[in-house]
Amino acid sequence: MTEEEKQIFSLDFNYLYGEPQSSGLFKHLCEDFNVEEHLGFELTGEGEHVCLWVQKVGENTQYLARALAKFAAIPAKNVSYAGLKDRQGDTKQWFSLHIPGKITPDFSTFESPGVKILKVVRHNKKIKTGALAGNFFSIVLRDISDKSALEKALLQVQGGVPNYYGAQRFGFDGYNVNAALAMFRGRKIKDRFKRGIYLSAARSYLFNRVVSARIKDNLYVKPMLGDCVQFVANRSFFPLTELDAQTEHRLHSREVCLTAPLWGAGELTSSDNAKEYESGILSPYREIQEGLAKNGLKQERRPLLLVPEKFSSTWLDENTVKLAFYLPSGCYATSILRELIKAAE
Structure with a gap:
């Protein structure tokens, strides 16, 4: 794409409560950003699809999907997931592998840095993109510059x-x-x-x-x-x-x-x-x-x-706060965070 072809698309969207008065650090560590996927339905325990409940830290969803396909000796297109999860975080999500008429591979021997397979369950359908109810978030914000301003903002965002x-x-x-x-x-x-x-x-x-x-x-x-x-x-x-x-x-x-x-x-x-x-x-x-x-x-x-659900906040010390909330599928935790803090300089 040449410079002549590029257009300016401003990402400076309006704040609801005004620009945040406090600064802070977000995703300072992978462990500061935890996401747990919620499908909203139960897996059947049988069927052509092997579903894996996977914890990954600092890993890309697509890369992991390809690695799982290689391990199971199936085409990459036979691996699916409900949604992409942040690489810079500690996330838990489901992958489904289409393995009809075959013995389930021994995923206890699968090895990849920062990845743990926590559960293996058969299911009768592919887990498609977007096929989840929502996500639970647990997020730590560090180096908060103005505690009182952030406490006010924490009350405001609960209204939406x-x-x-x-x-x-x-x-x-x-x-x-x-x-x-x-x-x-x-x-x-x-x-x-x-x-x-x-x-x-x-x-x-x-x-x-x-x-x-x-x-x-x-x-x-x-x-x-x-x-x-x-x-x-x-x-x-x-x-x-x-x-x-x-x-x-x-x-x-x-x-x-x-x-x-x-x-x-x-x-x-x-x-x-x-x-x-x-x-x-x-x-x-x-x-x-x-x-x-x-x-x-x-x-x-x-x-x-x-509107975040099940919202809570806990101060770990005078400059560090831990947030927890649930968001429906397709919604962004950053929409909450942008109303709370600006990036620390």
């Missing part, structure tokens, strides 16, 4: 934060969004994984832009006529055809929540004022919109705000 896609999705300086644009303009990308990364980055960028605008315009909890609201329990959504006290109550009680568009083919699912607002925010990105539609993505919605 912008449900942004994390900066890691976009690559350095928005590289992945630029790569998507180049692909839309005809550049061939043979690697299916890279194609997926670029498409996700472009789509996520449009979502973040709408959320950031609604934060700026103080419309993050205030509904507009035609807004798409989503049932928190089952994720189905519908447009608001009228604004009344019942709608306000359902939003306040978290029975339903406001959403922003995940762009794809077809018309926006919002209507009236909300549709006009969203179209206006995204009008500078027509080329991205068209590219996403042509690549087979469909119009979907995602909640505007992210």
Whole structure:
């Protein structure tokens, strides 16, 4: 990609509670960032797929998937996982290996630095990407510069934060969004994984832009006529055809929540004022919109705000705090952390 082809895609999205007043260190050690995957369903104990419950420290998910395929003497495409997990962390996640009609390999002899196979269970289905309910997080923040400011922020984030896609999705300086644009303009990308990364980055960028605008315009909890609201329990959504006290109550009680568009083919699912607002925010990105539609993505919605569940904080000393919380699948812990601390200098 030449400098002439690159466009500026600002990742300076608006804060809900203002820029954090305290600085701190995040992921100072791998052990400071713990993630435990929650599938939300039980494995059957039998079937063509061997599922591995794996703990990895400082290891890449894709690399480990290839290593497991090599160990089991199966094609790499026969290994799947519900989601990518951070390399710089201590994470537990499921891998599934399609091994029909064969004896289960002895994974107790599998060796890889920083990797432990904790459980081996057969299942009747492949664990597909995104097939998980959520993740439990345990995170240590160090060198906190302003304890009182952070304690205030810890209370605020429990009411919700912008449900942004994390900066890691976009690559350095928005590289992945630029790569998507180049692909839309005809550049061939043979690697299916890279194609997926670029498409996700472009789509996520449009979502973040709408959320950031609604934060700026103080419309993050205030509904507009035609807004798409989503049932928190089952994720189905519908447009608001009228604004009344019942709608306000359902939003306040978290029975339903406001959403922003995940762009794809077809018309926006919002209507009236909300549709006009969203179209206006995204009008500078027509080329991205068209590219996403042509690549087979469909119009979907995602909640505007992210409310962490089972949130707790414990001060380990005057400058170190440990956080614990649960987030639904597809949500980023960094969306919580960006409202709490700025990077220590």
